[in-house]
Amino acid sequence: MRADRSAIYPFLPGTAPLTIVGGQGSYVHTADGRRILDGGGGAVVTNIGHGRPEPAQAAAAAMTGAAYVVPVWATEYRLRLIEHLRQGWLPQGLTRCLFVSGGSESVDTAIRVARQHHVARGDVDRWKVIGREISYHGATLATLSASNHDRRRATLEPMLTDQPKADFFDAEAVRKLVETEDPSTIAALVVEPVSGASGGALVPPDDYLPGLRSICDDHGILLICDEVMTGFGRTGARFAADHVGVVPDLLVGAKGLGGGYVPIGGVFATDAVVEPIAEAELIVMYFTFSGADVACAVSDRVLTIMEDENLIERAATMGRRLAGLLEDALGDHPNVADIRGRGLLQGVELVEDRSTGAHFGGALSPKVVAEALGRDCWIYPAGSGGVPDALLFGPPFTVSDAELESLVAICAESIDAAVADLHRP
Numbered sequence: 001m002r003a004d005r006s007a008i009y010p011f012l013p014g015t016a017p018l019t020i021v022g023g024q025g026s027y028v029h030t031a032d033g034r035r036i037l038d039g040g041g042g043a044v045v046t047n048i049g050h051g052r053p054e055p056a057q058a059a060a061a062a063m064t065g066a067a068y069v070v071p072v073w074a075t076e077y078r079l080r081l082i083e084h085l086r087q088g089w090l091p092q093g094l095t096r097c098l099f100v101s102g103g104s105e106s107v108d109t110a111i112r113v114a115r116q117h118h119v120a121r122g123d124v125d126r127w128k129v130i131g132r133e134i135s136y137h138g139a140t141l142a143t144l145s146a147s148n149h150d151r152r153r154a155t156l157e158p159m160l161t162d163q164p165k166a167d168f169f170d171a172e173a174v175r176k177l178v179e180t181e182d183p184s185t186i187a188a189l190v191v192e193p194v195s196g197a198s199g200g201a202l203v204p205p206d207d208y209l210p211g212l213r214s215i216c217d218d219h220g221i222l223l224i225c226d227e228v229m230t231g232f233g234r235t236g237a238r239f240a241a242d243h244v245g246v247v248p249d250l251l252v253g254a255k256g257l258g259g260g261y262v263p264i265g266g267v268f269a270t271d272a273v274v275e276p277i278a279e280a281e282l283i284v285m286y287f288t289f290s291g292a293d294v295a296c297a298v299s300d301r302v303l304t305i306m307e308d309e310n311l312i313e314r315a316a317t318m319g320r321r322l323a324g325l326l327e328d329a330l331g332d333h334p335n336v337a338d339i340r341g342r343g344l345l346q347g348v349e350l351v352e353d354r355s356t357g358a359h360f361g362g363a364l365s366p367k368v369v370a371e372a373l374g375r376d377c378w379i380y381p382a383g384s385g386g387v388p389d390a391l392l393f394g395p396p397f398t399v400s401d402a403e404l405e406s407l408v409a410i411c412a413e414s415i416d417a418a419v420a421d422l423h424r425p
């Protein structure tokens with residue numbers, strides 16, 4: 001791409017974006033010859049690394065036949081991916097698969113399915129979706145309504161439904177909220193097992209998710225686990241809910257399902273969720289490009305690569321390594337309030353002063369990210385509400401020790417440079 005053409009991108013004027021022309025392993029390559037260490041895995045997407053030839057081979061094979069097939073029909077590639085997911089990936093009981101093109105579509109669809117499930121059973125008053133105080137579930141109006149990411153909701157509030165928000169850490173507080181809201185009006189509770197963009201890899205206590213499971217069981221509420229960021233190996237298990245032995249009624253995934261090579265998301269449900277909808281002959285409306293053959297074929301190949309190369313185990317091992325390096329470099333840092341996460345989803349919460357908890361109100365993390373980018377390293381900015389400044393680390397599962405070491409060294413330098421800049425008169 002000619003350099004001057006980047007002036008027409010992006011949609012809104014802002015800082016000139018990098019123009020990426022390639023990538024290999026843990027790096028993306030810019031048009032002007034820089035190699036950027038992808039410490040955020042893009043938007044916490046890349047798992048098998050950049051520049052692999054296998055997805056392109058799978059895509060080419062899938063693109064030689066029918067150009068397009070309506071999502072309600074089966075195709076060889078759709079069936080193959082469903083079988084693969086059922087055999088090797090999905091928790092027991094989650095047998096129904098519906099494909100979409102990304103995370104927002106998957107959570108939005110799960111919310112619609114939850115509502116339709118209850119209506120099909122004659123429970124027409126159930127429409128509320130309980131979200132959580134620290135959360136992000138997508139950019140559609142329904143998913144933003146269930147989310148609490150202040151900057152991403154800003155200006156849209158009048159168009160959002162006022163969905164209740166539950167405590168992030170305390171399941172008993174969630175039970176009280178459910179009872180106050182009247183359980184017979186609640187369709188679903190949606191939860192990220194480990195927070196992503198909103199909280200910077202906050203991990204609730206181990207009894208929290210099982211607690212939510214039992215609240216849902218007691219009150220006929222469907223539990224939706226939003227594993228768009230955490231799913232498909234990112235936390236060192238197939239799904240983050242596996243760590244605490246919880247099986248939701250609806251599980252949604254996206255990012256890692258396609259490894260970044262294709263836009264794909266999935267909604268996975270139990271027979272008990274779907275059967276009433278089928279019996280009532282309701283439609284679950286698809287998106288035109290749901291389950292595109294090319295997306296299914298590439299996703300199938302990405303999952304096979306993760307299995308063949310033991311990449312989930314590697315995410316667990318390298319995640320421990322990254323957590324240790326972060327702790328060594330930043331554990332006592334005056335601007336670091338907390339280091340947390342699971343597997344290769346690690347977060348660093350930033351403050352102005354760790355002894356008082358004073359913070360920069362969201363001004364620090366973008367500055368750190370810009371400083372890191374100036375040092376050829378990409379870290380994903382995170383934070384909202386009570387966690388205004390955080391950094392998210394989500395490198396490819398194939399990342400090396402040396403790459404993690406430079407990621408953490410650059411991060412530490414970038415925090416110091418950004419804080420110095422904010423303190424400059």
Ligand SMILES: Cc1ncc(COP(=O)(O)O)c(C=O)c1O
Nearest residue numbers: 102103104136137138196228229
């Ligand atoms: C937990 C979670 N849910 C949903 C989404 C929305 O996914 P997408 O951006 O693919 O629409 C994201 C995106 O970051 C996410 O982290």
